[in-house]
Amino acid sequence: MADYYNEREQDSSTLWIKDTKTWNRLWSVEQSVSNLSHVIQSLNTSLQHAQETSKQVHQLQVAMDNNKNELMSGSAESMCCPPGWDEFGSSCYFFSRDSRSWNESRVWCEKRNAHLLILQDDKTWDFVTRRAVPLVYWVGLSDWRTGRWEWINQTPYTMERRRWEPGQPDSWTDHGLGPGDEDCAQLYYTGRLNDIHCSTAMRYICQKHGTHA
Secondary structure: OHHHHHHHHHHHHHHHHHHHHHHHHHHHHHHHHHHHHHHHHHHHHHHHHHHHHHHHHHHHHHHHHHHHHHHHHHHHHEEOOOOOOEEEOOOEEEEEEOOEEEHHHHHHOOOOOEEEEOOOOOOHHHHHHHOOHHHHHHHHEEEEOOOOOOEEEEEEEEOOOEEEOOOOOOOOOOOOOOOOOOOOOEEEOOOOEEEEOOOOOEEEEEEEEOOOO
């Protein structure tokens, strides 16, 4: 009989230990679930903030694109070049298809309130050479008036050898084109300058300020 009670007590103790372990496990699982719930809630909140931020960024991007389009549209409307002329910066450029002497080209440009091309900055050089090469054009540079190179508007020219063909200008006289040496400059097919007799017929480039619409 005593053995029976001892066995019952041992069984009860074993059950109590098992129940305690089970309860501890259940409590641990419950805590884990609770923690996960907090994490999920936090992630949902972060996701909502991210979605709201993304929406605001998109709205800002749309506003920037609209402003950019308006600025570009306004610029296009404010600057106007005649048909057949190319716009660059604040100027209009005409690349002829017919050929004339330097002086005839000068007159043709002036009749259209323009002048032969003046090249004074790298951006204009890049624009013009991309458009002109590999053809050859007159530009508004000569030394016939004073013996010194100057632009068509009588602005003194500062010599830049890198802009000229090697060995140029050379004022060559053995050209067989009449009296005088090579007093006028052409934009050569290489995109550099070369001096040549002013009576030579070739294409030409006119330049003038764009008008505001």
